[in-house]
Amino acid sequence: MGIADKIFGSARDRFGKEVAARVLALDTVARTEYDAEKFQVLVFRTPDDDSPAVINLDRTFQETERAPASARKAAVGRLVDAAALPPTPDTWERAQPMVRPVLRPPVHDPKIGIVSRPALRYLAEMLVLDSPSAMKYVGPDDLATWGVGAEEAFDAAHRNLARSVTHTLDAARLRAGSPAATRLDDSGDHYITSLPLVDGWLATLQRIAEARPLAFPTSNSVLLLAYETADPDEIAIRVQTAEREWTESARPICPAPITVGDDGTVTLYEPPPDHPAHAAVKHATILLAMSSYGPQTEYLRDAAGAEDPFPAALKGFRSPTGEEFTGTTWTDGIESMLPQADLVFFPKEGEQMVQIPWAVVAEEAGLTPAEGFHPARYHVGSWPAAEVMERMKARASAALV
Template sequence: MGIAERLFGSARDRFGKQVAARVRTVDSVVCADYDPEKFQVVYRGAQSGEPAVINLETVFRESQGAPGAVRRAAIGRLVDVAALPPTPDRWDDVQSAVRPVLRPIPADPKFDIVSRPAGLYLAEMLVVDTPSAMRYAGRADLARWGVGAEEAFDTAHRNMARTVTTSLDEARRREGSTEPTRLTDNGDAYLTSLPLIQGWLETVRRIAGARPLAFPVSNNTLLLAYETADAEALAKAFEVAEREWREAARPISPAPLTVDEDGTVILYQAPKDHPAHPAVKHAQILLAMDAYGPQTEYLRGTAGSADPFPAALKGFRDPAGAEVTAASWADGDSSLLPQADLVVFPKRDEEMLMVPWSVVAEEAGLTPAEGYHPARYRVGGWPEADVMERMAKLAAQA
C-alpha cells in the first residue's frame, strides 16, 4: 500500500466518498453515505420513503485514469441520478417508460441492476426512461412493481417499436454502400438496443439483401455493416468499429451481432479460410477479454481461502500468427476456468501441454458452474493419466 493510499484511502474509496459528498449537495437529498463493501452510495430523498442506491463500479472503471475533467463529468452524471424524481411505485405508471439496454457484463454477479445474459459476452439491462435521464431498474423496483423480470423485459421490447421503424428506414438507404451506416442516438432512441429486439436483424437482412453486422460500439452509437465477399471492405468495417470502441467513453462491443439461418441473434463468425477471419477473430477476443478481465479482478478480490482460484483469460499469437485465447489449468488446485480457445496444462521442467477447448470439454466433461456470466468451469486436479495422454494426442492432430 502506497503513502497516498494509507493517508487518503484507495482510489475506489476516494471515488465513492467524492460521489457521496456531491450527492449530499443535491437539494432533494436528505442524507447520503458511501458503502465501501458494496461500492455504492446509499441516499434518501425528501420525497422517498425507501433509500435509493447509486452503484459505482461501472462509472469508476470507465473513468479510472481519465483526465480530471472527464472524471468530474462522470461523477456529475452519477449525482444527476440522485436529483431525479422517485421512480413510480405502480407498474401501471412506469411500464410505458421501461427500455432494454445492451451493456458490458457487470463484474459483480450480485449487481443490483436487473440484468440477463445477451449472448456470450454482453448483458441486457432494464432502465426507466425519463425526460431528463434514464435510471437503471433494480430488483427492488421489480418487487415494488409486482412484476417479474421476463414480463418487464417483454414490455421494454414492445416499447421500442418506434425506434425499430425508424432504423429500418436507414437499412433501406443502403444502396449497395460498403461503408458502415452510423446510427447515432440522440439520447432517447436506444439505438444500441436494437439487436436485442426479436426480428429486427432478420428484417434488416430481408430489406438489405445481405446479412447485417450490427456493431454496438458504445452506448450511443450503432454501426451497421453487411456481410460481403469484399474482404477488404469487411476488414475496414471491423477497423472502424474497433477504433470507435476504444475511443468511446462508454464502450460496449467491437464485435458485431448478426443472425443465423434460423433468425437467432448470434455473435458474427467467419470461416477460418475467409480472408476477413483474422479481423473477426481479433474483435471477438477483444470483447471476450473485456468481459472476463473485470470478472476475474472482482472474483479474485472477493475470493476466500477456500474458494476456487479464478483463472484469467489471456490472448496470444500462435506460431502461425493467428490470435487465440488461453486459460491455465493448474494441477491440484481448485480453479474457475474461463472459456478459451486453448487450455494450458503447465508442467514443471517440461514443455507445457496446450489442448483445444473442445477436446478438453469433451474428454474432461467440463460443465459451466452456476452463477457466472461469462461462463466459468470449476475444475480440480488434472484428469487421469490416460485422459491426459488421449488429449495430448488429439491436440497434436488438431
C-alpha cells in the same frame, strides 16, 4: 491540514458541496443538504419532502480523487444525472410503459443491484426505466415492489423497444440493393445500441438488404451498422473502425460485429478461418472476451474465500505466424474456475506444457458451465485420467497436422 483545506475545506468536502450545488440547480429539486459525516447529499424534491433521495459520494470520490479534472467533472455529471431522475413508479402499471432493455458489459458484483441477464457470449442486457430527462437502472427491489418477475419485465421492455425500430427499417429499405455502412447516433430516446436485442430486427435487415448485417454497438450512444459484402477488405475496415471507436469510448460496449445466424439467432459474427477478414474479427472478439472476463476474474478473486475454487484468468496470445488466440491454465490438483478459451494449458514441472483446443477438452473431460457465471466458467480440479489425457493430446496433435 494544508492552507487550502483550512480556507476551502477538505477535498472530500469540496467534492460533496460541488455535487450538492449542481444538484440544487435542477428544476426538479427544491433543496439539498450535504452530510459531511456520512459523505452524502440529500435531495429534497419539494420544500416539505420528508423522504429525501440519497446520493452516496464515497465510491465516486475515491475513483476520481487522483483523476484529471475532466474525469471528476464527468463523474459529478453522472451523479447529477441520477439525481434528475423522477421517483421510481410504485406500481407495475405505471412502470411497464417505461421499461427498456439496454445492451451492456456484464456486471459481476450482485451488490450493485441491477436486473440483468446474458444477451450474448460476453454481453448482458439490463432493465432500465426511461424518462424524458434520463434513464434509471432497475433493481431487484423494484421488481419486488411491482410484483413481477424478471422474465415478464424483460418481455415488456422488448415490446416497448420494438416500437422504435420502424425508422431504422425504413432507412434500410431506401438502401436496398446498396447495403452501405451506416452510423446511428442515439439521441437519447431511441435506444439505438439496444436494437440488436429486438427479436427479428437483424433478420429483417438481412431480408431487406439481401446481405448479412453486422452491428457494432461500440458505446452506449453509437451503433455502427454494416453488411457482409463480396469485398472482405470492406469488412476488415468496418471492424477496425469499430474497434477504434470502442477503444476511445468512455462507455464502451462491443468492438466485435453482432449478426444473425441462419436460424435467426442473434450471435457474434465468426467468419471461417480462411476468410480474409477472419484475423480482424478474431482480434475484436478477443478484445471483447478479455474486457468481459478481466473484471469478472478480478471480482471473483477479491470475493473468493480460502475454500473457494481459484478463478483462472483468460489471456491473449499471438503465435509466431501472427495468429491470435486466447488461453487459460488448468493446474493439476487445484480446484479452479476456468474461463472458456481457445486453448487450455496443462503445465507440469520439468515437461513441455501441453496445449489442447477447448473443444477437445470440453468433450473429453465433460466440461459443463457452472451456474451463476456470465461469461461462462467451468469447475475443474485434478486432471482427467491418464488415458483421457493421452487421447486429448493425440487429438490436439492431429488437429495441427
